[in-house]
Amino acid sequence: MGDASATEPEQGEPGDSVIATRGLTKRYRGGQLAVDGLDLTVPAGSVFGFLGPNGSGKTTTIRMLMGLIEPTSGTARVLGRPMPRASRAVLPHVGALIEGPALYGFLSGRDNLLRYDAADPTADPRTRRTRVASALERVGLTAAGGKKAKAYSLGMKQRLGLAGALLQPRRLLVLDEPTNGLDPQGMREIRSLVRELASDGTTVFLSSHLLDEIEQVCTHAAVMAQGRLITQGAVADLSAGVRGRLVVTTPDTGDAARVLKEQGAADVVVAEDRVTAEPPERDLAEVNAALVTAGVRVRGFGVERASLEDAFVALTGEGFDVAG
Numbered sequence: 039m040g041d042a043s044a045t046e047p048e049q050g051e052p053g054d055s056v057i058a059t060r061g062l063t064k065r066y067r068g069g070q071l072a073v074d075g076l077d078l079t080v081p082a083g084s085v086f087g088f089l090g091p092n093g094s095g096k097t098t099t100i101r102m103l104m105g106l107i108e109p110t111s112g113t114a115r116v117l118g119r120p121m122p123r124a125s126r127a128v129l130p131h132v133g134a135l136i137e138g139p140a141l142y143g144f145l146s147g148r149d150n151l152l153r154y155d156a157a158d159p160t161a162d163p164r165t166r167r168t169r170v171a172s173a174l175e176r177v178g179l180t181a182a183g184g185k186k187a188k189a190y191s192l193g194m195k196q197r198l199g200l201a202g203a204l205l206q207p208r209r210l211l212v213l214d215e216p217t218n219g220l221d222p223q224g225m226r227e228i229r230s231l232v233r234e235l236a237s238d239g240t241t242v243f244l245s246s247h248l249l250d251e252i253e254q255v256c257t258h259a260a261v262m263a264q265g266r267l268i269t270q271g272a273v274a275d276l277s278a279g280v281r282g283r284l285v286v287t288t289p290d291t292g293d294a295a296r297v298l299k300e301q302g303a304a305d306v307v308v309a310e311d312r313v314t315a316e317p318p319e320r321d322l323a324e325v326n327a328a329l330v331t332a333g334v335r336v337r338g339f340g341v342e343r344a345s346l347e348d349a350f351v352a353l354t355g356e357g358f359d360v361a362g
């Protein structure tokens with residue numbers, strides 16, 4: 039391993055990071071500190087979820103990674119090379135979909151892609167039509183390929199932007215909110231497409247403000263809040279240290295809620311035939327016994343697996359809301 043990686047660090051090897059930032063910071067001209075000292079490490083081969091509420095700095099980070107804006111301070115390496123300096127060498131290996139893809143409204147979706155492909159000097163013109171047709175197919179736009187882009191819905195524009203990122207096989211795909219504007223079926227399609235690309239060995243970096251979306255598709259994640267990195271790592275590890283909620287299913291919700299509070303449970307919430315709470319720091323067998331002794335008819339009793347949202351709340355002490 040040693041020799042090759044010493045002479046060609048940009049080639050990368052399994053286990054290498056595909057994106058690495060150190061102290062990456064962006065303060066916009068108006069004074070807004072959008073990204074604050076970000077240290078991000080995206081392992082090769084991962085599906086990496088970049089998670090954070092609206093305004094937390096996701097798009098700003100992605101713009102810096104793609105060399106579209108200069109950081110105020112700090113560094114970003116993509117495929118082992120510094121950005122924005124190595125943009126010309128790096129960007130041909132990266133497919134990107136960034137907020138509001140630029141489209142020619144007067145051209146059809148297919149013609150937009152043909153034109154986009156033609157702007158890539160490495161793309162063979164003889165195979166252009168095939169490439170465009172298969173990209174349209176992959177994002178489910180074959181039937182709508184002839185329609186003018188200005189007549190596309192938000193979800194269709196998003197799909198077209200994604201098709202542009204898929205024209206060539208890439209080592210890295212950077213997708214800023216790829217399911218924005220899509221309906222649930224469209225979101226499922228994008229998720230399965232992402233899994234398919236990842237199984238072909240492409241590293242996928244995608245941003246989202248939807249926690250469950252990240253949980254469903256990502257192997258790794260980073261959580262941002264107000265421009266700062268809260269945590270990053272394997273998705274399974276992020277929520278592993280966090281206790282899930284205690285869930286009691288019962289027709290006697292009022293009594294159950296009272297007993298749980300007496301037993302030291304916090305944040306007790308009743309919804310239909312379920313009472314959920316933060317589990318108390320004691321043997322849950324005793325909590326269950328106390329419910330039964332109090333005459334609560336218990337249908338179900340257990341601790342739900344912690345979600346990323348639980349982890350986020352535990353880490354920030356806040357809900358997953360937009361910061362001011």
Ligand SMILES: Nc1ncnc2c1ncn2[C@@H]1O[C@H](COP(=O)(O)OP(=O)(O)OP(=O)(O)O)[C@@H](O)[C@H]1O
Pocket residue numbers: 066067068070071072090091092093094095096097098099247
């Ligand atoms: N061009 C700009 N000039 C000044 N401030 C900006 C600019 N772009 C973004 N900001 C500010 O920087 C912060 C981060 O914005 P950014 O777009 O990176 O967030 P985001 O996480 O992508 O949000 P969303 O989920 O809504 O897409 C916000 O407070 C935003 O108002």
Ligand SMILES: [Mg+2]
Pocket residue numbers: 096097098137214
């Ligand atoms: Mg954004």
